[in-house]
Amino acid sequence: MTSDPLYLDHAATTPLLPQARDAMLEGFRLWANPSSPHKAGRAARAALEDARARLKTALGWTGEVIFTSGATEALALAITHAKAGPLTISAVEHDAVLRAAGPDATRISVNADGLVDPETLPAALVAVQQVNSETGVIQPLAAIARRVRENGGVLLVDAAQGVGKLPLPEADMIALSAHKFGGPIGIGALLVRDYALLDAPGGQERGYRGGTENLPGVLGMVAALEAGSAWMADAAKLRALLETGIVASGGQIIAPSAPRIATIGGYRMPGKSANAQLIRFDGMGIAVSAGSACSSGSLKASHVLTAMGADAPGEVVRVSIGRETTEADIERILAAWREIAGKVPG
Secondary structure: OOOOOOEEEEEOOOOOOOHHHHHHHHHHHOOOOOOOOOHHHHHHHHHHHHHHHHHHHOOOOOOOOEHHHHHHHHHHHHHHOOOOOOEEEEEOOHHHHHHHHHHOOOEEOOOOOEEEHHHHHHEEEEEEOEEEOEEEEEHHHHHHHHHHHHOOOOOEEOOOOOOOOOOOOOOOOOEEEHHOOOOOOOEEEEEEEOOHHHHOOOOHHHHOOOOOOOHHHHHHHHHHHHHHOOOOHHHHHHHHHHHHHHOOOOOOEEOOOOOOOOOEEEEEEOOOOOOHHHHHHHHHHHHHHHOOHHHHHOOOOHHHHHHHHOOOOOEEEEOOOOOOOOOOHHHHHHHHHHHOOOOOOO
């Protein structure tokens, strides 16, 4: 089997789009600090504000935008500065939410498909992801938003895996990260329905985030968003091909009956540990992962799969599809899967 690199870990990060790279080069030309009052600073500020307006248009967002270093910072800003009641999170949130929330946050359980029951949500600050980064499960955010609104609460959504691929969810605050949809690493945003939802800790971004604005990163992020998501139709076909082959080879799909994004899937290979699978796949030149990239170095069982009550969570790997993925790539990983699983025809 060929050992040429095959990258199927796009949920961790995906390649920078040419449009984003070109936009960043323009941002580096406008090198002045956007917060400076002189002519060069004003030119940089104008470019920054134009990009802010373009981002809102691309997402169909009518609220405010606070640029951050990524979704992790955006989530921490929302959780630590929201003017809301006690925090409630789902049991399958990303590690970035778990760390920012701390041990005192109330955790809501999920069912075997990894879905939150909207009826269990209290009147408080509620943090629920749009798409799970390990399983691809899409939460019922329309129903969740209605319930939180009826309770007088505030809804924060981690949309890192959904922005640029799915319609923007209904929420009071939304966190996103550019490198998940073809933008540069190190830039993201917190979308806020109204600045009044947050205490302002001071600094730039209208006093809500300290530090010099990353103009090249912002321009690259917006250009990546404007590239669109037409490729998701092809991703759905590729995932269907992948899952048909995995099931035919004795593998199992995590949450097969749940609504899932086309780009992410969790798959169990019975009898083979995830670590052993990763080593074998890597030796064949194929990059996949076990869980989210932020926790991939941990030997602990996935808290997401554990919360779902999944069988043998230590045997599950994640395959995530990107714009560049082809049918030949899917055929190659299926051949590798069969070899590792011992299902190669004799």
